[in-house]
Amino acid sequence: MEENLCQICHKNVAVMVITEIDEKGNKVEIAVCEECAKKKGVLESDKTLNLNEIFKIMLKAREKEDKELKCARCLLSFYEFKKYGKFGCPDCFKVFEERLIPFIKRLQTTIREREDEIFHKGKKVTAGTKRSLLFSEIKKLKIELKKAIEEENYEQAAKIRDRLREKEKELKKDEIE
Amino acid sequence: MKLSKNLVPGFLREISEDSDVCISSRIRFARNLENHLFLLKASLKEQEEIIEEVKEVITQLNHFQFYSDDKLNEIFLNYLLERYLVSPDFVLSKNKKGVFIDSEEKISIMINEEDHLRLQVLGGGFSLDEVFVKINEVDDKLEKELPYAFSEKFGFLTACPTNLGTGMRVSVMLHLPGLILTNEMEKVIKTTQNIGFLIRGIYGEGTKTIGSYFQIANQFTIGMKEEEILANTKNLIREVINYERKARDYLLKNLKNEIEDRIWRAYGILTHAKLLTSEEAINLLSTLRLGICLKIIKKISLLTINILTILVKRANLMYYLKNENLTEEERDYKRAALIRKVLKGKGEEEDI
Ligand SMILES: [Zn+2]
Ligand SMILES: [Zn+2]
Numbered sequence: 001m002e003e004n005l006c007q008i009c010h011k012n013v014a015v016m017v018i019t020e021i022d023e024k025g026n027k028v029e030i031a032v033c034e035e036c037a038k039k040k041g042v043l044e045s046d047k048t049l050n051l052n053e054i055f056k057i058m059l060k061a062r063e064k065e066d067k068e069l070k071c072a073r074c075l076l077s078f079y080e081f082k083k084y085g086k087f088g089c090p091d092c093f094k095v096f097e098e099r100l101i102p103f104i105k106r107l108q109t110t111i112r113e114r115e116d117e118i119f120h121k122g123k124k125v126t127a128g129t130k131r132s133l134l135f136s137e138i139k140k141l142k143i144e145l146k147k148a149i150e151e152e153n154y155e156q157a158a159k160i161r162d163r164l165r166e167k168e169k170e171l172k173k174d175e176i177e
Numbered sequence: 178m179k180l181s182k183n184l185v186p187g188f189l190r191e192i193s194e195d196s197d198v199c200i201s202s203r204i205r206f207a208r209n210l211e212n213h214l215f216l217l218k219a220s221l222k223e224q225e226e227i228i229e230e231v232k233e234v235i236t237q238l239n240h241f242q243f244y245s246d247d248k249l250n251e252i253f254l255n256y257l258l259e260r261y262l263v264s265p266d267f268v269l270s271k272n273k274k275g276v277f278i279d280s281e282e283k284i285s286i287m288i289n290e291e292d293h294l295r296l297q298v299l300g301g302g303f304s305l306d307e308v309f310v311k312i313n314e315v316d317d318k319l320e321k322e323l324p325y326a327f328s329e330k331f332g333f334l335t336a337c338p339t340n341l342g343t344g345m346r347v348s349v350m351l352h353l354p355g356l357i358l359t360n361e362m363e364k365v366i367k368t369t370q371n372i373g374f375l376i377r378g379i380y381g382e383g384t385k386t387i388g389s390y391f392q393i394a395n396q397f398t399i400g401m402k403e404e405e406i407l408a409n410t411k412n413l414i415r416e417v418i419n420y421e422r423k424a425r426d427y428l429l430k431n432l433k434n435e436i437e438d439r440i441w442r443a444y445g446i447l448t449h450a451k452l453l454t455s456e457e458a459i460n461l462l463s464t465l466r467l468g469i470c471l472k473i474i475k476k477i478s479l480l481t482i483n484i485l486t487i488l489v490k491r492a493n494l495m496y497y498l499k500n501e502n503l504t505e506e507e508r509d510y511k512r513a514a515l516i517r518k519v520l521k522g523k524g525e526e527e528d529i
Contacts, residue, residue, distance in 0.1 A: 074218040086291075086336045088218040090211050090326035093334055100331070100338070107338055108397045110373040118400030120332030122343040123316075125325050133324035136212045136230070 006033035007061075008040075017057055031057055071095045134171045141167065178518040180484050184497065186260050186282035189483045191301025196479055197470040198418045200350040200390070202305045203261070204312045204407075205297035207335045207344035208319070211326040215336045216272055216289055224273035224289050231288050232275070234322040239315070241277035241286070249274065252501050255492035261299060266290055284315060291336050292344075294319070303414065305347060309407055332399060342399025347410040350379060351417060354389040354467045355424030358436075365417060373397055374413055380459060387456055388463035388486075393417065429471060440468035448520050452506070453513040458489040462516075476523040485516060 006014045012033030018040060022028050032040070066079035076088030078096055087093065093100065105118055141164040148157035182190045188201050213219060213227050228245065235241055244253070257263040263276055267290045277286040287295040296319070298312040319325075326334040332342035340346070356362045369376045375394045378386025395410045428436050443464035447453075453461075466482045468474035488497050489512050495501050498511055 074214050076218060084217060085338070086217045087215055087334070087338070089214045090209065090328075090334050093328055093331050097330070104331075104338055104341060104399065108341070108399050110371070119330050120328075120342045120399055121401060122332055122345070122403045123313075124329075125320055125327040133211050136210075136324055140212065 006031065006036055008032050008036040012036070014058070029057055069096065069099070131171070134167055138164065138167050138171065178521075180481065180488075180519055182480060182484065185484050185487045186262065186299065188283050188299040188301045189487065190480065191304070192479050192483075193302035193304065195303035195418060196301065198351055198353070198421045199303040199414070200301075200352055200483070201261070202300045202303060202308050203297060203348050203350075204305065204308050205295055205346050206312060206316055207292040207333065207340045207346075208294040208296065208316075208323075209326040209334055209336065210293045211324040213293060216291065216293070217336065221273055227293050228273060228275050228288050231286075231294065231323065234319065235277050235286065238318050238322075239277075239279060239284075241279055241284075243275060243277050245275035246273060249276075252492050252495065256496050259490040259493050260487060263287055264290060264295070267295075284311070286315075292340070294323075303349065303418070305349070305407060305411055305414075309347075309403070339396075340398050343401070343403050343406060345398055345403055345406055346394050347407055348375075348392050348394035349414050351391050351393060351414070351421070352389060352463065352466060353391055353417070353421050354463060355421045355428060357389045358428060358432075359424045361420070361424055365420065369393060369413065369417075372413070374410070380456070388459045390463065425467075425471060436467075436471070437473055440464055440471075440473050444468070444474065444520070447516050449517070450513045452509040453489070453516065454509055455489050455491055455494075455512065458512055458516060459486060462486050462489070474523075477520065481519065485519060488515065 006012045007030040012035060014031035015034050016037055017029050017031050018037060020028055020030055063079060066082065067077050069078040070076070071088060071092045072095070073091040074088030076092055078099055081087060081092065081096065101117055108118060141160055145157055145160045145164060148154075148160055209215060210227065210230070213223055216224070219227070232243065236243070244257075254263065254268045257276065257278075258265060258268050260282065262278055262282060262285045264287065267274060267276070267287050270290060272289040274290065275288040277288075278284070283299050285297050285299075287297075296312060296315055298308045298315065300308040300311075328334060333344040335341055335344050353362060353365075356365055366376050373396050375392075375396050377392055379390035379392055380387035393410070393414055395406050398406070401409075443461040447458075447461050447465065462482055462485055465474060465477065466479065469477055469479055469482065487493050491508065494508055494512055494515075495503055497515075503511065
């Protein structure tokens with residue numbers, strides 16, 4: 001999301017907050033650019049609203065968006081990520097990717113270097129990691145399978161067995177390669 | 178009295194040509210496992226599983242001593258912290274945690290600190306190249322057995338975005354009394370921060386530092402190869418080492434009497450005081466260290482200072498004395514006695 005865009009034209013940077021009546025008849029505050037404010041006929045009088053007010057509203061809009069962006073695996077939202085400054089699991093990076101790229105650039109460079117996007121250039125994991133990952137997934141599925149059978153949850157057990165076969169196939173393929 | 182050098186971790190026993198300024202070198206890698214939630218989200222049960230999985234692999238690889246919750250009481254955790262083998266966050270963490278330490282006390286692998294794994298290798302003096310080779314050896318071995326969380330774009334996936342990419346933090350511990358005494362330190366701190374590096378006092382909090390010991394480390398971890406981060410950090414450290422040496426030369430040339438007075442006063446207190454807090458002891462030993470480097474003090478070695486600087490710390494002192502129940506005053510008394518015993522008679526007669 002771009003910083004503080006006008007909520008009417010979505011093109012220019014918002015410079016003030018105006019009060020509008022929405023379709024349900026409620027008063028709502030929206031941030032607008034100078035051009036749209038002129039069109040609305042609210043120029044000078046409302047401009048006295050201080051900047052803090054605008055940012056408060058922008059933050060609220062962003063907060064809503066951040067809370068909705070959520071990692072399905074660990075349930076961390078982007079809002080929580082910003083609050084704690086920490087990720088919840090390896091999947092967070094895929095879910096948050098778009099938002100992360102500018103965030104990391106700001107965090108991981110000095111001001112004068114901030115032109116290019118920055119990505120990993122260092123060491124990479126080898127095939128060994130992929131294999132050990134498969135191993136540990138298989139191990140986990142076997143435990144789940146045993147549990148499902150013990151609980152006589154046969155439908156679940158069948159599903160797990162399918163996944164287990166898939167993983168074992170993958171592992172074999174990997175070994176042949 | 179002569180102290181056994183086995184009393185301190187291996188990296189503090191190694192004295193090299195840069196040991197006059199650079200006490201030790203350290204590199205750490207942050208790593209996480211793909212098959213587990215990070216610590217923000219992992220349940221205590223999952224944290225235990227992580228420890229078990231890692232333990233299985235590490236015990237096959239190297240001869241490490243493993244300590245987990247049942248052994249990690251408050252004093253032992255602080256003992257390890259004072260020896261730089263675990264981090265302050267590890268000590269404070271409420272996670273199920275464990276740490277592997279090699280017999281030389283140069284390698285430690287913390288489990289469930291901020292990340293699933295924190296590998297660190299330490300070396301004496303300015304030895305980052307050797308440390309880098311060694312940590313990669315350990316990392317490569319572990320990588321073959323553990324499913325590291327990794328992405329092509331973001332590199333090694335870490336709990337905190339400040340460690341993304343390489344997950345690598347390169348740091349050294351420097352002794353910079355010359356820059357402090359010549360009032361150049363503030364300038365060094367500002368410049369270091371402006372070019373994207375971290376610098377902080379080793380002891381004490383905020384701006385109040387004890388003993389003129391500082392740590393310099395890279396701030397950025399992504400967008401560069403490990404070798405680049407290493408080279409950039411090394412260049413900066415080399416500059417700071419040279420700057421400190423220049424400051425010491427200046428002091429010897431222009432303020433010889435004042436500096437000698439300061440050093441002999443430190444020696445006087447250390448060899449006669451009956452009560453010493455750890456803070457005061459570290460401060461005075463720091464001044465003595467400067468005296469050795471300036472060849473004003475001749476019969477005390479840097480190794481002795483390294484050993485004493487560890488032994489005077491609260492938990493290490495109690496471990497050394499094999500008494501974990503000493504009160505603060507008892508500790509101050511025994512600390513002073515230990516220092517007196519070690520340093521006595523090692524001053525140099527001055528020409529009249
Ligand atoms: Zn507009
Ligand atoms: Zn997640």
